[in-house]
Amino acid sequence: MLHDKQKEEMIWSANKLSDRHIKFDNVKMKVPYAVQVLSNSVATSLDLLHELNEPGFTTSSCTATSLFLRTFNS
Numbered sequence: 425m426l427h428d429k430q431k432e433e434m435i436w437s438a439n440k441l442s443d444r445h446i447k448f449d450n451v452k453m454k455v456p457y458a459v460q461v462l463s464n465s466v467a468t469s470l471d472l473l474h475e476l477n478e479p480g481f482t483t484s485s486c487t488a489t490s491l492f493l494r495t496f497n498s
Contacts, residue, residue, distance in 0.1 A: 429473065429481075441461065468490075470490045
């Protein structure tokens with residue numbers, strides 16, 4: 425949903441998510457793509473959308489995902 429929102433708005437909030445990260449069949453074994461998905465910058469982007477009360481990002485699962493990403497990144 426984050427990637428779709430960024431594509432829709434044509435604004436990327438300091439993360440490197442691209443179609444390759446979402447449609448990962450051809451890059452399954454590429455560690456850099458996993459690192460970019462499981463990063464603080466993606467967590468920060470989710471937190472921002474949650475704070476702005478964007479539809480689809482207002483649930484507690486959004487903050488839980490953000491916490492997971494930050495924990496995994498550390």
